[in-house]
Amino acid sequence: VVEGGGGGGGVDCCLDGLAPGTKYSVRVSCEDAFGNRSSVSxxxxxxxxxxxxxxxxxxxxxxxxxxxxxxxxVGRRKGVSQWTVAVGSRSLNDSFTTFSVRVSGESPYMYIGVGYRGLTPLTDAYSKHSIMWRKHTGDVYLHASRMDRSNIFSISPSGPEPLHEEGYKDGDVVSVEVDFSNQRVSFYTNGRLSRRVNGMRTDVPVVPLVTIGASDVTATLVGRDA
Structure with missing residues (x-):
């Protein structure tokens, strides 16, 4: 599965379903729109x-x-009017790291993403100090600005295409991948790439973040070693 291509710019390859922290050996062959296939690498x-x-x-x-x-x-206590913000215990300040959350509950009032330690307010669904992906609607907020859907791309065999699908739902596992080299945050649903956003800050500690606006939804960290 590739992203990009054409114009001599090369392509990026996206492989779903791989285990974290694991070494793989792969061989690659490419095919263009006219059916011309390269030799195997x-x-x-x-x-x-x-x-x-x-x-x-x-x-x-x-x-x-x-x-x-x-x-x-983590969930939200009943009878609360403000958003509940939960902060992860570890900074993601490594070249390429990820964490995963299992979503429970039907309410759409949940955001999952990353924030900047010590700067992210504890009462807002999203802020200028976070990059968040909303449950159900699929909207992405980069530093408090909702991104235009036409600027968020999915990965398909024919290259990048505008992404219009909804966000995650009850029972899904959302993985957040942080790429410091490219200042990029990628969001996966059940192992499939769903959103990719550029513009993450790298001058401050980046931490896992979830914000909850209803008492009937919870976020459970999965794939943890501790």
Whole structure:
């Protein structure tokens, strides 16, 4: 599955379903729109990004956050009018890292993404100090600005196409991949690339973030080593 191509600019290859922190050996062949196929490449060795152990940090999150005893699941206390913000315990300041969250509940009032440690307010769904993806609608907010859907691309065999599908829902696993080299955040739904956003800051610590606006939804960290 490729992104880009044409004009001599080369292509990027996206492989779904790979395990984090794992070495793979691959061989690549490309085919253009006219059916011309290249020869198979030599074996390439690639290593997937590391999925860091992370928990929800109670003393850095909103006071309305309800966090489980193992610090893996967070929800919102009933009777609260402001948004509940949960902050991850580990910074993502590595070249290429990811974390994953299982979503539970039908309410659309949830955002998943990353924020900047010490700067992100604990009462807002999104802010100028975060990059967030909304449940159900699929809207992405880069530093408080909702991105135009025409500027967010999915990956398809024929190259980049505008992404119009909705966001994640109850039961989905959302993975957030941080690429510091390209100042990029990518969002995956059940292992499939759904959103990719450029413009992440790299001069401050970047942390996992979830914001919850209803008491019937929770976010549970999965794939943790701790």
């Amino acid at each position: 030599n074996v390439l060795t690639v290593v997937t990004c590391t999925e860091i152990p992370v928990t929800w940090l109670g003393d850095a999150s909103s006071s309305s956050a309800v966090i489980s005893h193992d610090h893996a699941t």
